[in-house]
Amino acid sequence: MSQNRIFTLKGSKSPNKWINILYNIPEALTPLVNPETSEPIPLEMLYKIFAKELVDQEINTKDEFIKIPDEVRDIYSLYRPTPLIRATFLEKALDTPAKIYYKWEGVSPSGSHKPNTAIPQAYYNKKEGILKLTTETGAGQWGSALSFACNQIGIECLVFMVRASYEQKPYRKLMMQTYGGKVIPSPSDQTKIGRELLKDKNNYKGSLGMAISEAVELAMERDDTHYTLGSVLNHVLLHQTIVGEESRLVMEEIGDYPDIVIGCVGGGSNFGGMIIPFIKENLTKGKKTRFIAVEPKACPTLTKGKYAWDYGDTGKLIPPALMYTLGHSFVPPPVHAGGLRYHGASPLLSYMRHKGMVESVGLFQNEVFEKAVLFAKTESLIVAPESAHAVTVAINEALKCKETKEEKTILFNCSGHGHFDMAAYEQFFNGALEDYDYPKENIEEALKDLPKINFPPKK
C-alpha cells in the first residue's frame, strides 16, 4: 500500500545554475529611477549598498543561466534538494481526479524558501570584502534566513527588527541569535535616523519603513557594510529559481509536468522562483502552463493594483520602480500573512502579470485557514499563513477538476512551516479572524500619491 509520494533529486544532480529569465524577456528589465529627474539611478549608487555581482545580476539580460558558485551549492546541500511531495492524502480527501504536487521549502534551516537567496547574497558580499550585512525584518523570516546564511559564510549580520515584533515574537529573535545574528529592536540608538525617530515616543514600536531606514543608513555610511533585500529584486527571484528548477527536474524524473503552478505573493520571490523555469518552457517550448499568484483580498497588489512607477517603501528611501502597486502610503489591514502585506510587487513579476503571462486571485483569511487545517489533517504539515494561500488555491483548482472531471496536474510552492505562527491558528479556532475585504477607498487614496515619472525622460 505504501507508495512513493516524497520525491527528491539526488544531491549531485541538483541544479548548478540559476535561470535568468531576463535573457528571454529583456524588455521586462526597467530601472529604478530618480524621482526628481526620471533618470535611471546610476549603478555606482547601487554598488554603495549592494554587492557589485548582485547589481550586475539585477540587470543581466545577456546570460541565459548564471552558474551557482560551488561554495553556495555546498551550503545549499545543508537542506537542498528539498522534497517534492505528491499530495496523495489531500487528493483522496478531495476525491479529485487532479494530481497535486507541492515543493516543500519548510525543511530549510530557517523554515522557508528565504535562505535560497540569503546564502548567495552573503557569499557575493563576503567575496567583495564586505564584513557586515544589515537588513530589516518584520515577523522575522528574512532576518532568520540572513542570520543563518551569514553564519555559514562567515560574515557579520545585523538585523533591525521592528520593536513591536521583537517584543511579541521572541522565538524568531532567538532563532536569529542562535545562528549568531545580532538583532536590534528598531528604532534604535545605533543610527542617526533611529535616534531622531526615538525623540517622538509614538515611533517607539517601530515599523518596517523605519527599520529599512536604519539598515540602509549603516550600509551607506560604512565601506565595509552592505544592505540586503529578501524579495522584490530581480537577483532575488533569480536565486529562487532553484525551487522551480528542482521541481521541474524531479517531475521530469517521475514523468509528469504541471498544467497549473501556484504560489503566494508578497514581494514575489517564492512565486517568481517557482514559476520562472516553467515560464521559460512556455516561452521557448510552447508549453501552456497556467500560473496563479495568490494574495490576501486585504492587499491585492497584482489583482487590484495599478501598473505604475512607485516607491519601494513607505518612507520613499527605495527609488521608484515600474510595478503593480497599491500606493506606497497604503497600509494593509492586519492579516496574519504578514509576508503578503506589501504595497508593491517584484517589477519582473509585475511585467509578467501586465503581459497576461500570470493570473492572480485574492482570498479572505478565514477560507485560507480553513484550507490550511484541511491540509494539516490530510498532508500533516502545519504551514505558514502565507503558504496557506497557495494551499487554498491548489485545493480550489483540484475541486474544479472534480466538477469538470479533468485530470490536471497542479503544482504549488509550499514556502514555509507555521511553527511560529500558531497564534494565528488559535484566532481562527476561536472564530476571531476578521475577513478584511479589498480596501477600495484606502487604495484609491494611496494611488493618488504616486510619484510623477516620465520614463524614458525627455531630454
Place this chain on the structure above:
Amino acid sequence: MSQNRIFTLKGSKSPNKWINILYNIPEALTPLVNPETSEPIPLEMLYKIFAKELVDQEINTKDEFIKIPDEVRDIYSLYRPTPLIRATFLEKALDTPAKIYYKWEGVSPSGSHKPNTAIPQAYYNKKEGILKLTTETGAGQWGSALSFACNQIGIECLVFMVRASYEQKPYRKLMMQTYGGKVIPSPSDQTKIGRELLKDKNNYKGSLGMAISEAVELAMERDDTHYTLGSVLNHVLLHQTIVGEESRLVMEEIGDYPDIVIGCVGGGSNFGGMIIPFIKENLTKGKKTRFIAVEPKACPTLTKGKYAWDYGDTGKLIPPALMYTLGHSFVPPPVHAGGLRYHGASPLLSYMRHKGMVESVGLFQNEVFEKAVLFAKTESLIVAPESAHAVTVAINEALKCKETKEEKTILFNCSGHGHFDMAAYEQFFNGALEDYDYPKENIEEALKDLPKINFPPKK
C-alpha cells in the same frame, strides 16, 4: 563541491517489519506485577486498557519480526523514510577523522519520533473497535503525535495536559487542536479523580501523575475507550525500531556501519528504537558496536539508578516493573529536557544496561546547550533539548577520535526539532541555566521507598 550528505531510502524499500528483540533475548521479558502478591498482572487486566494486539506484542518472544500493517505503512509514508544525514559541516568544524551520521526524526508531522508508535497504537485500537484513545501529556510531544495519528486513523483523541503546561505552552496545545485532538487541562472536572483533586486548590496546576490518573480512569470506565503510553513499554520500542532499521539499511546502501550509536533516554523509546536493529547484529552477527544512552545528570536513571522493581509512576497507578529506577517518588530538578525527567526507564532497555550491552552517561545542561548551538551553527538544525543530549555525546566522541586519530563511524538519533523550545535557548544565552548535579540525597531517599517484590513469588 556539493556532496551527497542527505541519504534517504526509496519509499518502497522502507522496512515492512519491526524488529522484535525479545526473540533474541527472551529473558529480557519480565512482567508487571501486583505489588501486594508479587504475581504477574493478568493479561485480561491489561486488555481492559490497551489494545489486545499491543499487549500481545508486549510479551511476544516467538516472532523475530512483526509485520507492519499496510495501513500503518501508508501513514508512515507521510514522513518516512526520514533522512539519514552525514554531518559534514560539524565534522569539518571539529576537524575530526570520525564520520558522524544522524537520523533526523524532526521532519515528522509533530516534530519528533513519537508518531512512529502513535500511528500503530491508533491503528490496532481502531481495528479492535475502540472509538476513543486517552493519554496524558506534559510538554506536549506525545499528545501532538497521538492527536496526529488518531486523526489519520479516524478515531477520537483525548489528551489530558498538565494545566501548568497548558497555560505556558499554548503552541503545543494548538498543534494538537489543529490535528483534531481534544485537549483538556488536568486536573479536570471530566473524571472522578479530577473532581476530587480539584477540591484542593494546591492541585490546580496539575502534574503528570494526575493526568495519567484521569486518562486511565476513562479507559477503565468505558468499553469503547483505551489508554496509550508513548514510551517505556516493549511494544513502543518495537514500533520505534523503524528508526534504527532505516538507518541500518541506508548505511548499508552507502557502505558504512556504526562503531558507536548514541541516543538520549527518558523512557527509552527513541534510543531503544535506534539501537535494537544494531543490538541484534551484535547478538547474531558478532558485530561490536557500542551503544551510549545519554541522560541529564539531574535525572541519571541508567547511570546512577538501581535495577529494581518499582512503580511506573509517582501515583503508583502503573504496577511495578523490573527496571532501572531512581525511585517513583523522586522529583528531578527542572531541567529543560522535560522528556528526560522520568524516574524509571524501559524494562527492556534496563535489562540491556544491566547486562552491560549498553553504556550510559549523564550531562550538565549548559554543556548540552553549548553543543546544541554549535550544531545549529554547523548543521543548521535547532534541535530539542532532549535531542541535544545525543548531539553532545556525538561531538564528544568525535573529539576523542581527533585525539586518538581513530576514524570511527558515529551514529545518533536526532529525535526532534526545538521550534517550541526556544525559551530554553534564551535562558542559555542569558546565562540563566542552572547545572543541576546528580541529586544524590534525594535519590537515596526515594530509593528507600521501593515496593517489596519477591519475584517469582514463593507459593
